[in-house]
Amino acid sequence: MRFDLIARCGGLFRAAGLAALALLLTLTIANAERRVALVLGNSQYQHAPPLANPVHDAQAMAERLKTLDFEVVSGFDQTKSQTQTTIAQFAKQVRGADIALFFYAGHGLQVSGKNYLLPVDAALEDETSLDFEAVSVDFVLRQMSRETSIRLVFLDACRDNPLAEVLAKTAGVDGASSGLAEIPIENGGAGTLVAFAASPNQLAYDGSGQHSPFTSALLQNIGAPNVSITEAMNKVTSDVFKATAGKQRPWINLSLTTEVVLHKIDLNAPLIVGEASAPQTEGGSEARNTGAASAPGQSDDQLALDVLRRKIPRLESDAPISFDHPIDFGDPAIDGKSIAQLIKGKPLFSPVEGLDKSVWEGKHCDGCHQWNESRLCDQAKNFAANDVSVLRLQHPLGTRFKVALAKWAQGGCK
Structure with a gap:
């Protein structure tokens, strides 16, 4: 063939x-x-x-x-x-x-x-x-x-x-x-x-x-x-x-006669622990530094989580996040847009790794995910409660969008 x-x-x-x-x-x-x-x-x-x-x-x-x-x-x-x-x-x-x-x-x-x-x-x-x-x-x-x-x-x-x-x-x-x-x-x-x-x-x-x-x-x-x-x-x-x-x-x-995949990953696996596995920050922007230092008696898992937290990208602005107000994400692809605008827009890349372009390119995010303010708030609360989960999988609108969602949930999803 x-x-x-x-x-x-x-x-x-x-x-x-x-x-x-x-x-x-x-x-x-x-x-x-x-x-x-x-x-x-x-x-x-x-x-x-x-x-x-x-x-x-x-x-x-x-x-x-x-x-x-x-x-x-x-x-x-x-x-x-x-x-x-x-x-x-x-x-x-x-x-x-x-x-x-x-x-x-x-x-x-x-x-x-x-x-x-x-x-x-x-x-x-x-x-x-x-x-x-x-x-x-x-x-x-x-x-x-x-x-x-x-x-x-x-x-x-x-x-x-x-x-x-x-x-x-x-x-x-x-x-x-x-x-x-x-x-x-x-x-x-x-x-x-x-x-x-x-x-x-x-x-x-x-x-x-x-x-x-x-x-x-x-x-x-x-x-x-x-x-x-x-x-x-x-x-x-x-x-x-x-x-x-x-x-x-x-x-x-x-x-x-068989599918050949050279890089297989388990999408449902837990986060890997250890500094060597921490991701790089996006777009060259400074990562959020929680100031967490290695404290005596901390477990390896806790140390690894601290490393991951320091790698969570910062938003460009510390202003409160609201659903329909423009946001300075620090990502030129989505800067100046609100959450409400973005969920009705188009994804920047595949929402699922390896998904054929014909399935997702040109589609609108809310059509695939059935996103609305209420559903998105539930997802945002998960990011707020488990902050390092924003780094687990890439998001069709980028990792900084997940960071903004977490901050929106912390403010009560207003």
Whole structure:
């Protein structure tokens, strides 16, 4: 099954608010599954113009995958010999893994329907040199397919590649192209996802920032709490399309027989205790400091609650809260609006983590929640009685809206 998501390249073969709140939950349901990833990124080419972002992309992806419980085998700016050594290490490590993942950022090309990634010392003179200078993508895929259940492949390698032109024109090799060929998906295990940074005949941009548009979107979405990999890739496609003003649309080949969620959390779990799990404050605003110091004899749980309370964001104004009076929340998205106005407005993001946009985007909050002044007061009283509960789950109108509700309830819901 093919989705217009993450991409085959027509140029060349190269290619987190909720995360903080998720730390307040008993984060991931400890996965028994074993995850192993190979991450390669090449920027400093010796026989082709260097690329700005591939190594940055690969390094960031390696770190992101580690937070998602992957064993990561990585290599950056490697020669052919070094790349083979890294792949060999991965081949030993990945055998029997529940999830095998491959991410590549750098130059690549295809010849006669076969894809090749290019180490930094690749110097292509003729078709024979491919076997000695380049690394076959099929070779990597064979290593990650041994006794593995799920295989995820991300290729951010669609850049203009002068070595492809050399091969096609100077050496007269038929079918040489800086774009990638489609990778067939073989049966076995629970399936495979192959994601390309751009659609056929499209250029994948390196980006003006530290990461390419594709990798940037992938970093933002691949570990979203309780979001399946297919949903995440839909979001990646949308983000890349918007970031490039429609010039780049990722592409995906998909054959999964099970839902793959890389970051599972229990939404009903109690708050996690411990300072390491405290969330960051929103929007850079100062957190509320209750002045609670560590008192002798305090339990670990009480200390943890004190830490959480110090992380509850402050409202911009200390003025009393009323139902229909404008509020200075300290959040530009809702500042200057009253509770009455906001509950009739539209949510800023999904009211339930992982909920498809088509279900909630453009809908009005009071329509989904049947909010009215009385119902909202009951909810606000809960926030007032258990103040750290404002940090438990993200709210469709933001955490500061919950803080305001608690203050409204403390004033008698007037």
